[in-house]
């Protein structure tokens with residue numbers, strides 16, 4: 001079954017928002033960034049056609065760590081347009097929850113959280129970047145799905161952020177639910193899970209709409225801010241993030257609906273189980289630190305006074321846990337010392353003192369009603 005999607009278009013001068021997002025856009029003669037969209041009418045299958053499997057030679061066991069060590073730095077694929085998760089400022093410095101994860105991984109490998117090069121990858125190009133070996137790991141608000149786990153040649157480690165797709169509208173619209181969007185236009189980004197979920201949910205609920213499809217977050221949200229669509233949809237984390245950099249955040253509401261499950265976390269290539277374990281246990285080290293109350297501020301004291309066997313193993317005082325991963329035994333200590341535990345990383349980027357505050361919700365330790373649970377360190 002096919003459905004006709006009219007993709008609206010035109011030539012639009014966008015001066016709003018892009019400056020705040022630090023993304024290069026072509027400049028018009030008056031200096032304002034210009035986004036050109038082409039008028040097209042495309043037929044898009046309602047159920048996305050399976051992407052042709054990309055044939056890649058997977059890295060073999062141990063090869064990725066060896067290559068990273070020989071290079072002297074980790075190359076991490078991140079977002080550059082989503083403040084709080086992955087963002088690059090005008091000075092070229094990266095920040096965000098997913099960015100800090102890359103730093104934690106560099107700390108685990110090198111004992112030096114700065115030994116990481118950030119590579120900004122768009123939604124569309126991220127999987128090719130991983131498959132081709134351009135990046136060692138993808139840490140970019142990426143949802144774990146079956147197709148990405150199989151055809152796209154990836155393996156997801158434990159989820160670092162449980163999310164769900166949401167919808168944002170202008171407050172003045174008075175819209176309070178998805179039905180209020182019947183007949184409307186919805187801005188959405190291509191190359192994401194968002195497009196398919198939108199089609200699925202609206203079809204299920206019998207709501208008709210026209211998708212306005214864009215290539216990146218800057219153009220999606222600029223179009224929304226200009227009133228070229230009635231609503232914008234993406235992960236709720238993305239909505240919180242991008243609302244914060246709209247000119248008038250208070251005039252936009254995120255509807256109280258969750259359209260999907262979006263488990264976000266780091267992704268690696270198929271084939272190198274040692275690398276998978278390192279990327280995975282870096283996530284667990286962040287959880288472990290929070291669970292055991294080990295912070296960047298108290299890690300030295302905690303290490304020198306550790307008596308619990310599991311803490312001793314985590315700190316590398318017993319058991320050679322780091323060596324088993326192919327690292328040094330102080331890998332966990334280095335993560336917490338240099339980057340902090342999960343709570344510190346979360347609060348630095350998404351905590352109550354940030355513009356991108358998101359309550360912990362499911363992203364709490366299992367002991368606090370959330371889903372974060374590190375397996376035993378032994």
Ligand SMILES: N[C@@H](CCC(=O)N[C@@H](CS)C(=O)NCC(=O)O)C(=O)O
Nearest residue numbers: 081123141142143192193216217238
């Ligand atoms: N989690 C979803 C959506 C991720 C996504 O790419 N979201 C957009 C909207 S917030 C984004 O990050 N855009 C930034 C960009 O285009 O660089 C996925 O994995 O497909």
